[in-house]
Amino acid sequence: MSSTATSTHEPTAPRRPAHLTLTSPRRGLASDVRREIRVLLRWPQLTLAAAVVALPSAVGLLFVVPGYALIDELDLSSLLVGSAVPMAFPLLAAALAAPSMASELRHHFLASTRTRTPVRRYLLAKVVAGGLLGFVVFALAALVPIVVSFGVVPHMGLVQFHPDTVLLTAEQVVGTRPGRYTFSQVFAAGPSLGPWLYALLHAGWAGLNGALYTVLPMVLLVVLRSPLLALSAPLLGYHLGSFATALAGWDIFGPLTSVFPFTLAQQPMWTVLVPFTVLLTLTAVLLVSVLRSAPHRDVLS
Amino acid sequence: MSGTQAPGVGRPALVLTGLLLGTVALSAGSGWTVRRDLEGLVGRQGGDLDGWAVFLSCLADPYSTIFVLLPVAAGLAAEHVTRRGDHAELIRHGSRARWLASTTRSSLGRIGALVFAWTLAALMPTAGLPWFAAFQPTAGQMPGSGYLLPHLATSGLSPQALAGAGVILLSTALLTGQVLLATLVALVGEHRQQGALVVAGAMAGPVAILVNFKLAVLPEWLDPACLLLLTPAAHLPGGPWSAVAIWILLAVCCWALLRWQHVLLDTAAALSRVADRLPRVPSGWLTYAAAVVLGLLGLRTVAASWQPATPTLWDCSVTALYTASPEGAGPLLWAFSSIATLGYGYLVLTHLDRAFGPQSLHALLRHGTPRRWVARQVTGPLLGAAALPVVLLAATTTLQAVQMAAAGQPLRLTTADGAASELLPGVTPGALAYQLLVNGALQQLVVVLAVVLVCLLTAASGSALSSDTSRTSLWPLAVLAAFLVASSPGIADHAVLPAGLGGAGHAIGGWPAAMGHTALLGGSAAGLTVAVVVAVRSLRPRHLCSPDRATATALHPAPVRSSL
Numbered sequence: 110m111s112s113t114a115t116s117t118h119e120p121t122a123p124r125r126p127a128h129l130t131l132t133s134p135r136r137g138l139a140s141d142v143r144r145e146i147r148v149l150l151r152w153p154q155l156t157l158a159a160a161v162v163a164l165p166s167a168v169g170l171l172f173v174v175p176g177y178a179l180i181d182e183l184d185l186s187s188l189l190v191g192s193a194v195p196m197a198f199p200l201l202a203a204a205l206a207a208p209s210m211a212s213e214l215r216h217h218f219l220a221s222t223r224t225r226t227p228v229r230r231y232l233l234a235k236v237v238a239g240g241l242l243g244f245v246v247f248a249l250a251a252l253v254p255i256v257v258s259f260g261v262v263p264h265m266g267l268v269q270f271h272p273d274t275v276l277l278t279a280e281q282v283v284g285t286r287p288g289r290y291t292f293s294q295v296f297a298a299g300p301s302l303g304p305w306l307y308a309l310l311h312a313g314w315a316g317l318n319g320a321l322y323t324v325l326p327m328v329l330l331v332v333l334r335s336p337l338l339a340l341s342a343p344l345l346g347y348h349l350g351s352f353a354t355a356l357a358g359w360d361i362f363g364p365l366t367s368v369f370p371f372t373l374a375q376q377p378m379w380t381v382l383v384p385f386t387v388l389l390t391l392t393a394v395l396l397v398s399v400l401r402s403a404p405h406r407d408v409l410s
Numbered sequence: 411m412s413g414t415q416a417p418g419v420g421r422p423a424l425v426l427t428g429l430l431l432g433t434v435a436l437s438a439g440s441g442w443t444v445r446r447d448l449e450g451l452v453g454r455q456g457g458d459l460d461g462w463a464v465f466l467s468c469l470a471d472p473y474s475t476i477f478v479l480l481p482v483a484a485g486l487a488a489e490h491v492t493r494r495g496d497h498a499e500l501i502r503h504g505s506r507a508r509w510l511a512s513t514t515r516s517s518l519g520r521i522g523a524l525v526f527a528w529t530l531a532a533l534m535p536t537a538g539l540p541w542f543a544a545f546q547p548t549a550g551q552m553p554g555s556g557y558l559l560p561h562l563a564t565s566g567l568s569p570q571a572l573a574g575a576g577v578i579l580l581s582t583a584l585l586t587g588q589v590l591l592a593t594l595v596a597l598v599g600e601h602r603q604q605g606a607l608v609v610a611g612a613m614a615g616p617v618a619i620l621v622n623f624k625l626a627v628l629p630e631w632l633d634p635a636c637l638l639l640l641t642p643a644a645h646l647p648g649g650p651w652s653a654v655a656i657w658i659l660l661a662v663c664c665w666a667l668l669r670w671q672h673v674l675l676d677t678a679a680a681l682s683r684v685a686d687r688l689p690r691v692p693s694g695w696l697t698y699a700a701a702v703v704l705g706l707l708g709l710r711t712v713a714a715s716w717q718p719a720t721p722t723l724w725d726c727s728v729t730a731l732y733t734a735s736p737e738g739a740g741p742l743l744w745a746f747s748s749i750a751t752l753g754y755g756y757l758v759l760t761h762l763d764r765a766f767g768p769q770s771l772h773a774l775l776r777h778g779t780p781r782r783w784v785a786r787q788v789t790g791p792l793l794g795a796a797a798l799p800v801v802l803l804a805a806t807t808t809l810q811a812v813q814m815a816a817a818g819q820p821l822r823l824t825t826a827d828g829a830a831s832e833l834l835p836g837v838t839p840g841a842l843a844y845q846l847l848v849n850g851a852l853q854q855l856v857v858v859l860a861v862v863l864v865c866l867l868t869a870a871s872g873s874a875l876s877s878d879t880s881r882t883s884l885w886p887l888a889v890l891a892a893f894l895v896a897s898s899p900g901i902a903d904h905a906v907l908p909a910g911l912g913g914a915g916h917a918i919g920g921w922p923a924a925m926g927h928t929a930l931l932g933g934s935a936a937g938l939t940v941a942v943v944v945a946v947r948s949l950r951p952r953h954l955c956s957p958d959r960a961t962a963t964a965l966h967p968a969p970v971r972s973s974l
Contacts, residue, residue, distance in 0.1 A: 192898050197891040208884055337763050337883040341756065344887065348894075349701070352745040356708040362439070372741065377446070383439040387432060394428040 141234030165191040189254035199343035202322035206239030240320040247319025252312035437531030441468040461539035468532035718832035726810030733913025734899035799850030845917035852931035853912030859938035866945035908934035
């Protein structure tokens with residue numbers, strides 16, 4: 110219907126073969142996003158994603174867990190998240206999609222696409238695809254340790270829990286879950302529903318943050334001229350922000366502890382929203398600025 | 411309808427909206443924290459929380475003011491000036507002073523919006539609370555307990571007028587700061603490096619103020635709460651009227667600054683001319699040094715709980731450079747150590763990124779061979795890495811000596827039983843110095859050598875070491891991230907990886923432990939050195955100086971094979 114309406118308003122022009130059409134009115138953002146996702150799903154990215162999702166649980170179960178006396182599955186899941194993913198979180202997110210975009214910028218591939226698609230839509234499609242990939246990868250990275258801890262380990266008997274180390278019985282330890290970590294407050298919903306609510310909540314939260322940390326270096330690549338700065342700025346801000354907030358006594362608002370709040374006593378749920386809001390505002394302002402000025406930016410021409 | 415649009419039109423409104431929304435969100439978060447703390451405090455005292463207590467505490471919260479309000483005001487000023495500071499605007503106004511006055515007038519709305527957002531955010535946590543209108547101190551009530559504002563209210567002045575005057579005064583202070591920053595940015599705007607330093611300094615200033623508050627170096631009346639008369643009365647020697655005197659002094663300073671800003675402009679211009687003749691200081695290294703100094707000052711206060719009864723000159727080094735050991739280490743100490751050691755590695759990476767950029771062809775031609783040129787680029791950072799532990803140790807020891815001298819304590823080198831510190835029982839000063847200097851230098855060398863090696867390997871694998879290559883950016887960053895993870899307390903405790911072993915905490919085992927770490931670090935450094943030498947010897951000019959393959963082919967054409 111839209112093509113019919115378009116054709117009635119367009120001046121008569123010689124018809125071209127489909128592969129020579131410069132712009133296709135039927136192709137929309139969703140189509141561009143699907144194409145960009147296919148571009149992103151290469152072996153390096155897939156290998157990295159698989160490592161981020163599977164390695165912490167595998168390495169944790171094999172090498173780390175035997176050295177600890179864990180009290181229950183929640184304790185195990187917080188240990189399986191590990192330290193490598195939380196510490197290198199922005200760099201891992203940047204490595205998912207930003208190198209591909211840096212390569213396109215460097216080789217002026219973006220400039221050649223401007224004859225086929227509007228540059229704003231192209232950039233938006235890349236950012237949406239990168240954000241989706243970041244969301245899925247880091248949601249899975251948070252979900253897998255919880256599923257392993259609550260779904261696989263108890264059935265296979267891989268880990269022996271020792272609730273007696275905190276002078277409690279197994280039933281009493283389960284009762285302490287709602288008050289242990291920030292996100293574990295949802296365990297108040299009950300022992301059967303709580304783990305899955307917790308898994309969904311933490312996976313969704315890690316995915317949202319992963320999406321933002323994936324998108325931010327992509328936007329910075331356009332704003333800053335140096336790929337080194339663009340790729341490292343989120344990592345520097347992440348750790349320097351954590352250090353500065355801890356130094357000021359505001360460690361509950363640290364960027365690291367807001368995504369992986371396992372090193373602090375339980376805080377109100379809203380506290381994790383503060384650094385997230387800062388990051389979201391920064392990314393949104395930069396993205397809108399880049400999209401508005403995209404047709405005139407030298408780096409995109 | 412004009413077809414042209416002034417550059418930047420539309421963006422400022424967007425930036426302003428985003429910043430104001432962020433301000434409201436951050437201040438509201440701070441306000442809810444204040445409310446929670448007050449609820450706990452009042453609950454323990456058995457009283458009732460009232461709205462005024464929360465509102466005034468939110469307005470006076472130094473964290474909210476320092477971390478939220480001042481950076482937002484500085485960011486607005488920088489954004490506003492860079493938008494309007496083009497030559498056409500200056501020519502239209504005739505002089506920089508007139509242009510600045512016009513900028514200042516048009517900033518009033520922004521400052522008003524900022525203060526409105528801040529007040530709104532302070533009001534949000536008061537929802538559902540009763541208001542304490544009389545400002546009278548009452549037993550069990552928070553607001554009148556010690557603030558200057560109720561003291562002035564009891565002397566016959568209207569509390570509402572005083573609170574309003576406080577907000578206006580703070581707005582004036584923000585405006586004055588904005589004028590100052592605008593002046594500096596306008597003057598150094600032509601030099602991007604200096605302009606970036608000024609803006610970075612303005613952003614880092616609030617953190618420095620906070621650290622200084624913790625150290626109690628600056629007087630109490632610099633606290634923003636004092637401007638709002640919400641400082642506890644006992645903290646000011648002159649009582650509430652000394653705060654009023656500060657009001658008057660500040661108002662006079664603001665008026666004088668606005669009235670004679672051309673004097674400031676001339677002075678800054680003269681200083682700028684002098685600064686142009688001085689050698690340029692790399693902003694990254696300066697920022698790194700400032701971060702390390704601020705970190706040392708802050709950690710000195712945070713680690714005060716570690717302070718022994720009879721401190722020695724080693725104690726500051728031990729607390730600041732503790733990093734990790736089975737005996738325990740706070741994440742803050744580990745974070746500082748990571749910034750100090752890995753931050754140096756990151757700066758080396760940026761140096762190599764610039765050195766091996768597209769302009770490297772000319773330098774390479776001048777030096778003759780890639781080996782000599784690369785060796786020259788790498789030697790400096792390696793020497794700096796070896797010297798960094800000495801600088802850190804000297805800085806921390808000086809800081810400890812200054813504090814002990816200020817407190818009138820005798821400068822001790824060892825404790826009564828001969829140990830370097832009460833925190834490290836049995837560790838002699840010699841073993842601690844060896845651990846910090848030798849193992850610290852080796853650790854730093856390992857980090858830098860790993861960064862250099864990865865840069866060279868990336869070059870040898872076929873991609874040019876130019877600044878716009880993502881691979882050369884990502885892999886060295888991954889190496890630094892790996893060191894960051896490996897030096898975390900949970901992993902570095904085992905001392906099986908050459909990461910995080912240069913800290914004072916690893917000296918707890920005495921000389922045997924220190925020598926073991928030396929063996930591990932020395933072996934790693936030797937292996938990395940051999941690898942770097944091999945990588946340098948295998949380098950070819952096309953690896954270093956070609957920004958793209960076409961240039962490489964033009965410089966070194968491949969031999970043409972005949973199909974015959």
